[in-house]
Amino acid sequence: MTALHSDAVRRLELQVCAPSASPSLLMERAGLCAARLFRAVAPQAKQVAVLCGPGNNGGDGWIAARHLHQAGVQVVGFWPGLLGGVNK
Numbered sequence: 001m002t003a004l005h006s007d008a009v010r011r012l013e014l015q016v017c018a019p020s021a022s023p024s025l026l027m028e029r030a031g032l033c034a035a036r037l038f039r040a041v042a043p044q045a046k047q048v049a050v051l052c053g054p055g056n057n058g059g060d061g062w063i064a065a066r067h068l069h070q071a072g073v074q075v076v077g078f079w080p081g082l083l084g085g086v087n088k
Contacts, residue, residue, distance in 0.1 A: 027056060031063025038068060047074035054081065 038048065048068055052061035062077065069075045 023056070027059045028063055030060040032067055034060060034064035035067035035071070038064070039071065039073075045073060047076070049076045049078060051078045051080065053079070 038045070042048075048065075050061050050065040050068075052058035052065075058079065065075045065077045
């Protein structure tokens with residue numbers, strides 16, 4: 001598995017997405033893909049915890065959580081900022 005720095009991911013997003021694609025559409029697609037990946041990796045899972053940080057990646061996580069919830073998975077979402085400043 002390869003990890004990419006956020007700048008590299010942004011460059012890839014610009015190359016892959018149509019110039020007219022809105023950030024909200026990109027976020028919706030990313031969240032849907034993340035939910036689909038989770039279901040493919042853990043098809044029998046009945047519950048999941050989703051940890052969402054600040055920024056767009058956190059938004060992707062909340063959208064993934066929504067899609068998983070709509071698919072019948074019990075979802076608990078966490079934002080570290082609500083846990084006493086964990087991400088300081």
